[in-house]
Amino acid sequence: MDRISKIVADIIARCKYEGVEVSDTLAAFICRTAVQEDSNRFCLDGDVDSDGVAALTQRSVTSLLQKDSPSLETIKMQLDFDLCYVKHEEEVEKFRAAKAKKISNLHRSIVLLQPSGTGDFETLTTLYRQIFTLLMVHADAEKSGDRNIEREVAAALESVFPRIGLKSFVSMAPDDKKFQLKELASIVGGIRLFNKEIGKGGAGISLSLGPSHTIRDNVTSVSKLASEEVEEANQVCTEYTEVLLHIHHYNVKDNVTAERVKRWQEELNNKRQFLSYLQSLYEDIDVSTEKISRLTSSFDNELNTLKALVGSRTSLPKGQVYPVFEALAKAWxxxxxxxxxxxxxxxxxxxxxxxxxxxxxxxxxQSEWILKAKRAGMPPQEDWFEHSESENQPKNALGAVTRHEAKEGTADDSNGNDVPVRMSVDSTPEFMQLPLEYQGYCPWTIVQRGGLLLPGDPSLGVIQYKNAYHVFVNERALDEFMANPQLYVSAVHDFVVRKPELIYLLRLQESFPDTSMASLMKMTNNRTHVHPLLAPNAVQKVDAGTSTPIHFVEKNLDVNYEWNEWSLRRRAIKIANLRNYKTVSAQTTLSNFRKDVDQQVWLPTDNTTQTGHDKGTNPTKTITYFAGLRGTPSDKRASKYVDDDDEKESKDDDGRPAIVSYTFDL
Structure with a gap:
């Protein structure tokens, strides 16, 4: 990693010493393409000696110091356009995201701000100020300090949402509050737009559809500029194409060298890349123009509706005019x-x-070659290159397909992707939507004519080969490709390695992932990081995890330590008892190779039992009660068990109540 970054830094330093400012992106791209061109010698993933590093640096510096080079300018244009295009798009998205974040934070703070009661004037005042700040953010005037904007927003806020409405607002649910805030911002914005159109306000609104026609003028000027540049670039490409076709078709050798033809083809490649970017921007501008036109009509309709509603009246029903203000603001x-x-x-x-x-x-x-080509006229497309031999015969390659193996079919043919299939308009419903390989340029002319880029003719048919769709300039090119498609695909790849400016012109990014410009767009401003173009292949990674115990085990603690003397006594008794144990072992003839097994047991303890003995006393029980309270029975009968003395006493009884006590010995 350090070696790669040092190579790029060395390239930039040497170019700066020669008076040429080179960005780290361009230096890294040129270095990577040099590595791909001679991958056997320059292997950045392995060990490269000092001579190899010096040769790589020198080759990259030589490429970057070329003067008036169309190829180098094409690479610079590709890098600069992609980075600038994304940069400008990100600036717009960044501004939108920042504004949306501010609005979201204000919504959250307003919803969470809850007064303690209807008499909490301080909290209600803070809430109203935050709502005003929210409207200023919607108006893009949070930090402008323009008093006119503040007065307009404050007047519109007081008209739509007076302070007395805060009492009902704070009692709403959070979702209802957010909805009310969005409606309030739209209505206030619509009021300011309407005031600007009638000339009574609209401070801070720089754009307009009124007399100045700012938006319409910008749309017209940008669309006109893009259209004129596309037309001019297309004309330049046509002139180059006519001259090169004239030279290649008639095999002209007088007053023109191979180096001059090569230079013209490099210039044509540059102009084609320039035209491709212009066409892409023009398509985007055309879509934006159509959308702006539709939105402008919608805005004008809402504005005319408002003018018809308001007229000369000073007051209007809110339910009738507020929805129109809201629609006007959304359209704007x-x-x-x-x-x-x-x-x-x-x-x-x-x-x-x-x-x-x-x-x-x-x-x-005004070149004479352009005049010659125009006088000779454009030869018929089916006769192109009939009077000239192929300049670059590609070497035979494995996987060649003979002519009788080629077949005709449709886009639904899935069997034999390695066999070319010729598709026509009649057999393929989605013919016009097929993604053409090499951006629609003929691979035969790229290989046979030293990188000449000529658009193919889809009416001749589209050749499907390995899930790619190729078009050709004439039947001869199509037939030779179908006879050996792999040969031409490999030859195009090898040619692009030597001409790195064609990687993105022919859209071969997937074939050259190391030069992916998507990685350039992700590059940070920190120059200490290794550039993604020069970074080695990513190492293989695996999922790994670690866990730590909740309670760590202290290694310095003695787990056998005892401070209690009774525990120590028990341990001493246990050790003393071990002296009286016997070790018993046995060994037989068959067990002499087995391990010794010892067993050690505790001595049996003395078992005793203890029973209880119940013992108690039984005292006498004396019962005392009153007798004769209900009188004595009339029939007095004497028991035969009564003694004579008792009988006498009973006779002497006069029937009055008496206290009787009995003592029982149990």
Whole structure:
């Protein structure tokens, strides 16, 4: 990693010493393409000696110090355009995200702010101020300090949502509060827009659809600029194509060298890349223009509705006018957002225009070769290259497909992806939506004509080979490709390795992942990080986890330590008892190879029992009660068990109650 970063830093330093400022992105890209061109010698994933590092650095510096090089300018344009395009888009998205975050935070604070009662004037005042701040954020005037904007927003707020309405607002549910805040912001914004249109306000609203026509003027100027540049670039590409076709078709050798033809093809590649970017931006601008036109019509309709409702009246029903204000504000927000995207694409066009004349054209519009090509006229497409032999015969490759193996079919043919299939308009319903390989350029001319980029003709048929769809300039190119498709696919890949500016022009990013510009866009501003273009392949990773115990075991503690003397006494008795134990072992003839088994037991303890003995006393029991309270029985009969003395006493009894006591010995 350190070696790679040092190589890039060395390349930048040496270029700076020569008076050429080179970005780390460009230096890393050139270094990576040099590695791909000679991967056997420069293997950054392995060990590279000092001579290899010096050679890699020198080759990269030589490529970067080229003067007036169309190939180098094409690479610079590719890097700069992709980075600038994403940068401008991210600026718009970043502004939107920051504004949305501020609004979300204010919504949260307003919802959570709850007064203690209706008499909590301090909290209610703070709540009203936060609502005012929210409206200022919606108006993009939070930090402007413009008193006119503050007065307009305050007046609109007091009109739509007076302070007396705070009592009902604080009693709402959180979701209802957020909904009310969104409606309030839209209504206040609609009021300010309406006041601007009638000339009674609208401070801070820079854009307009009124007399100045700011948005309409911007749309018209940007669309016109893109259209004119596309037309001009298309004309330049046509001139280069006519001259190169004239030279290749008629095999012209007088007054033109191979180096001059190669230079013209490099210039054509640069112009085609320039045209491709312009067309992409023009398509985006065209979509934005259509959307802005639709939003402008919607805005004008809502505005006219408001003017018809208001007229000369000073008051209107809220339920009738507020929805129109809200719709007006929403249409304006969408219109303003799309206008910001349009301006971002306009800045991308300005960045791209820096590469319009970044090198000296050797084929000027007044060149004699352009006049010759126009006088000779464009040859019929089916006769192209009939009078010339192929300049670069590709070497035979494995996996060649003979002519009789090729077949015709449709896009649904899934058997034999290695066999080319010729698809026509009649047999393929989605013919016009097929993603063409090499951005629609003919692979045969790239290989046979030294990198000449000519658009293929889909009407001849589309060749499906390995889930890729190829088009060709004529039947000859199509037939030769179908005879050996793998040969041409490999040859195009090898040619692009030597011409790295074609990687993104032909959209071969998947074939060259090390030069992916997506990784460039993710590059941070921290220069200490290794550039993704030069970073080695990622090492294999595995999932791993660690766990720690909740309670750590202290190693310095003696688990056998005892401080209690009774525990120590028990341990001493146990050790003393071990002296009286016997060790018994046995060994037989068959067990002499087995391990010794010892057994040690405690001595049996003395078992005793203890029973209880119940003992008690039984005292006498004396019972005392009154007798004769109900009188004596009339029939007095004497028991035969009564003694004579008792009988006498009973006779002497006069029948009065008496106290009787009995003593029982149990």
């Amino acid at each position: 927000d969408e219109l303003e957002a799309e206008h910001q995207l349009l301006l971002a694409r306009s800045r991308s066009i300005k960045s791209l225009m820096e590469f319009k004349d970044s090198f000296t054209r050797t084929l000027s519009p």
